[in-house]
Amino acid sequence: MFALARWGAPRGAVVSLATVLAAGLAGCAGTGERIANVVTPYKVSVVQGNFVSREQVQALQPGMGRQQVREILGTPLMVSVFHGDRWEYVFTLKRPGLEAQMRKLTVFFKDGVMDHVEGDEMPSESEFVASLGSKLSKPKVPPLEATEEQLARFPKAEPAAETAAAPTPPPVASYPPLEAPRR
Secondary structure: OHHHHHOOOOHHHHHHHHHHHHHHHHHHHHHHHHHHHHOOOOOOOEEEOOOOOHHHHHHOOOOOEHHHHHHHHOOOOEEOOOOOOEEEEEEEEEOOOOOOEEEEEEEEEEOOEEEEEEEOOOOOHHHHHHHOOOOOOOOOOOOOOOOHHHHHOOOOOOHHHHHHHOOOOOOOOOOOOOOOOOO
16 A cells, blocks of 8 residues: 555545455455355265174174174274273264264173173164165155056057067087197
8 A cells, every 4th residue: 555655646545445455355254154154065974883783693692703703793893902802893874964873782702702792772784774865855766657648658569479470590500620630
């Protein structure tokens, strides 16, 4: 602004230019907030741990070895140095706009074999897959049945007559060997 005054600009012009710039910047602040409220960043779903289904828990039997349990449930999320006879399976699913799901399962071992299991009620695989459907928006599923009027648009073919009139394919030719026989 002082440069404008040195170049001979009238003092009133400098003040009015400063006022216009200040008003413009003040207007941008309000606009920026409105734009920030409209534009939201993408929020990713976070999955941690192994999902353990009801079917997997039912497959566990007392007396199973550690390797058998690992083959059914997968690698435990936590194995404590202080509690070597206990494996912790924790599964969390955090999705934007929905409540976080958390399931815990603890497998106890005694003398190297599985003794018992404690933890939350686990969902079946089909229940878990159904819970993954978005609760924010329900997609419209088109009807999968055709009405009689829709079917009437297509000509009806007679499958028995078509197969009987179809020509028979020619016999398969035999080809000579790729290499000449050795003598």
